Amino acid sequence: MPNGYNGRILRVNLTDRSISVDKPSEDFYRTYYGGTGFIAYHLLKELEPGIDPLGPDNKLIFAPGVLQGAPFGGSGRSSVGAKSPLTGGIGFAEGGGFWQVELKQAGYDAVIVEGRADKPVYLWISDGKAEIRDAAHLWGKLAHEVVDAITSDHDDKNIKVCQCGIGGEELVKYACVSHDLTHFAGRSGMGAVMGSKKLRAIAVRGTQRLDFADRDRVMETARWLRDNWKETSGGLYDTGTAGGVEGLSASGGLPTYNFRQGHFDGAEKISGQTMRDTILIERDNCYACPIYCKRVVKTGEPYHVDPVYGGPEYETIAALGSLCGIDNLEAVAKANELCNAYVIDTISTGVSIAFAMECFEEGLLTRDDTGGIDLQFGNADAMLEVIHLIARREGIGELLAKGVEEAAEEIGGRAKDFAIHVKGQEVPMHEPRLKHGLGIGYAISPTGADHCHNIHDTIFTKSTRSLQPWGVLEPLPADDLSPQKIRMLHYVTNWRHFYNCGLVCNFTPWSPEQIVSLVSGVTGWNTTAFELMKVGQRAQTLCRVFNAREGFTTEDDYLTPRFLEEFDSGPLVGVAVPADRVEEGKRIFYSMQGWDRETGMPTVDGLEELNVGWAAQYLK
Amino acid sequence: MRVKVRALGNLRLYLPDAAESMVLEVGEGTTIDDLLQRLAVPDEGLWLVNVNGKKVKGDYLVEEGDEVLLVAPVGGG
Numbered sequence: 243m244p245n246g247y248n249g250r251i252l253r254v255n256l257t258d259r260s261i262s263v264d265k266p267s268e269d270f271y272r273t274y275y276g277g278t279g280f281i282a283y284h285l286l287k288e289l290e291p292g293i294d295p296l297g298p299d300n301k302l303i304f305a306p307g308v309l310q311g312a313p314f315g316g317s318g319r320s321s322v323g324a325k326s327p328l329t330g331g332i333g334f335a336e337g338g339g340f341w342q343v344e345l346k347q348a349g350y351d352a353v354i355v356e357g358r359a360d361k362p363v364y365l366w367i368s369d370g371k372a373e374i375r376d377a378a379h380l381w382g383k384l385a386h387e388v389v390d391a392i393t394s395d396h397d398d399k400n401i402k403v404c405q406c407g408i409g410g411e412e413l414v415k416y417a418c419v420s421h422d423l424t425h426f427a428g429r430s431g432m433g434a435v436m437g438s439k440k441l442r443a444i445a446v447r448g449t450q451r452l453d454f455a456d457r458d459r460v461m462e463t464a465r466w467l468r469d470n471w472k473e474t475s476g477g478l479y480d481t482g483t484a485g486g487v488e489g490l491s492a493s494g495g496l497p498t499y500n501f502r503q504g505h506f507d508g509a510e511k512i513s514g515q516t517m518r519d520t521i522l523i524e525r526d527n528c529y530a531c532p533i534y535c536k537r538v539v540k541t542g543e544p545y546h547v548d549p550v551y552g553g554p555e556y557e558t559i560a561a562l563g564s565l566c567g568i569d570n571l572e573a574v575a576k577a578n579e580l581c582n583a584y585v586i587d588t589i590s591t592g593v594s595i596a597f598a599m600e601c602f603e604e605g606l607l608t609r610d611d612t613g614g615i616d617l618q619f620g621n622a623d624a625m626l627e628v629i630h631l632i633a634r635r636e637g638i639g640e641l642l643a644k645g646v647e648e649a650a651e652e653i654g655g656r657a658k659d660f661a662i663h664v665k666g667q668e669v670p671m672h673e674p675r676l677k678h679g680l681g682i683g684y685a686i687s688p689t690g691a692d693h694c695h696n697i698h699d700t701i702f703t704k705s706t707r708s709l710q711p712w713g714v715l716e717p718l719p720a721d722d723l724s725p726q727k728i729r730m731l732h733y734v735t736n737w738r739h740f741y742n743c744g745l746v747c748n749f750t751p752w753s754p755e756q757i758v759s760l761v762s763g764v765t766g767w768n769t770t771a772f773e774l775m776k777v778g779q780r781a782q783t784l785c786r787v788f789n790a791r792e793g794f795t796t797e798d799d800y801l802t803p804r805f806l807e808e809f810d811s812g813p814l815v816g817v818a819v820p821a822d823r824v825e826e827g828k829r830i831f832y833s834m835q836g837w838d839r840e841t842g843m844p845t846v847d848g849l850e851e852l853n854v855g856w857a858a859q860y861l862k
Numbered sequence: 863m864r865v866k867v868r869a870l871g872n873l874r875l876y877l878p879d880a881a882e883s884m885v886l887e888v889g890e891g892t893t894i895d896d897l898l899q900r901l902a903v904p905d906e907g908l909w910l911v912n913v914n915g916k917k918v919k920g921d922y923l924v925e926e927g928d929e930v931l932l933v934a935p936v937g938g939g
Contacts, residue, residue: 485870486870492915515870703935704909
């Protein structure tokens with residue numbers, strides 16, 4: 243039995259209902275790990291270019307990694323990937339929780355779903371067995387109703403469920419995947435792919451014990467976080483991921499009024515501190531993590547929230563709060579509950595609603611279009627009503643469920659200026675005019691605008707402590723876009739892509755040395771940070787090959803025009819990301835990654851250096 | 863004169879009992895730099911300082927009733 247993983251990948255074809263098991267070699271796991279690496283490998287090898295992301299030829303891959311199941315903080319995480327209906331390129335999203343551990347303990351390292359069922363089904367996996375079951379009784383239900391139905395049908399409340407929701411059933415372009423009701427693989431529209439296959443849920447019960455090469459070493463390293471989390475990460479426990487809302491607004495970097503501003507007068511009212519002091523009733527965690535950054539909230543009328551859906555993270559508070567001009571925390575908590583119940587991505591939902599609000603303000607959408615809803619910035623009730631409409635694709639929701647790029651095309655005229663996306667994926671809640679390197683990261687990300695496999699420049703303005711192991715010794719201003727900032731982006735994105743393969747949570751304070759210790763302890767491999775960094779670079783590069791095969795070029799690596807315009811007010815008044823620096827920055831990034839400086843295409847020699855020379859056949 | 867100091871995130875650790883806010887009694891001619899030195903806030907942990915909602919530099923002279931906000935570098939979420 244290998245260490246840390248099972249050596250078994252479940253393959254399910256929903257068209258002919260066949261189930262089989264792949265058994266990759268140890269070298270395969272050591273090369274691709276899981277998550278993005280695994281997803282990119284399989285999609286590149288097994289999909290034809292040009293297929294419909296919502297058609298039966300797409301493959302939906304649920305990929306934990308080698309590390310899942312090892313009891314250290316940050317290991318409760320896994321990835322979902324497929325060709326994205328939002329961008330037409332590769333899609334993947336990470337989410338936390340416990341579901342992925344259960345899958346590893348059930349004897350499988352990942353699940354590849356192919357084809358399309360002729361009617362709603364769910365997958366039931368338990369200790370080495372998998373079966374396709376009827377899900378007619380689950381279709382049309384809210385997320386918690388599905389978990390209740392499955393756990394009572396099997397009479398086992400320890401069953402873990404991942405699911406698309408009504409959003410996925412309705413093929414909302416940014417429907418996502420829910421793990422355990424409060425954790426979300428949010429981006430890229432993976433829930434829509436799941437719904438298009440009529441796969442409503444994957445329910446898992448796994449009681450098998452995973453072997454580790456050196457369990458003591460894993461436990462000892464894990465103990466460091468248990469002993470030190472308060473000092474390293476106490477803020478996350480205290481105020482959750484939204485502890486920075488007020489600071490971001492003071493810095494001019496809190497996305498406000500559809501990214502027109504970076505400062506929001508109501509910031510304090512929707513901060514993590516205010517949440518802690520008002521509606522917070524509990525803190526929650528992912529598998530084996532002592533930090534407890536997750537929120538659980540309870541509110542009264544008129545915005546009653548069921549605590550079973552947890553509480554809002556930073557992205558949600560900004561996207562459905564300041565971005566929409568809303569300073570009512572209870573309304574934002576309600577919006578979070580609705581998105582979680584329908585299983586639609588809070589980031590894309592917020593950006594789509596803010597887009598509609600700006601269109602409404604500019605007269606491009608009227609009350610006739612909205613069905614009478616007064617869709618103005620700041621109107622919390624309107625925001626909540628539109629969430630229902632999006633999830634169910636009714637009224638104005640039918641248009642907005644397509645994502646801002648397509649919605650803007652349909653409206654026409656100036657609407658495209660209000661559609662804040664890159665490659666079709668809505669921009670998350672991080673302002674490039676505050677963090678200029680992040681802006682380049684938005685441009686080159688394989689999944690469209692993304693904040694997770696990206697740099698947050700503000701962290702490295704005074705000290706580069708967490709980058710010193712990579713030899714990055716000089717801090718840089720947040721608005722610096724010199725080659726040295728691109729060097730930071732190059733290392734940070736590759737390391738973050740490794741985290742998306744391993745998988746490891748970005749909010750844990752592990753040093754590269756500790757990660758090596760954890761990986762070696764789990765697997766027994768004589769690995770180094772160098773090798774692990776290359777795993778990330780390999781994944782990022784394979785994603786690039788996939789996208790190139792789908793027709794993406796360097797023209798698709800752009801930053802949304804709004805960020806190239808100066809703020810007209812606020813702490814960053816007069817600041818824009820310089821367009822020429824974006825162009826030059828992305829070329830430097832290509833070059834540093836081993837890709838062609840002009841075209842951004844991976845080179846054959848570069849692929850060989852990453853030990854994926856086989857991918858060269860897919861380059862034009 | 864009295865000024866109110868608020869500290870966000872880890873910067874709370876520099877206020878007594880890790881409070882999020884406190885009122886400080888300071889003399890005439892006190893600058894923001896003086897205040898930071900008195901609270902022993904390291905430059906590395908500080909992203910910016912706001913007074914009454916506006917960003918200020920270290921040589922800003924505080925006035926009676928000013929609300930000083932200390933902001934740490936904030937990352938992702």
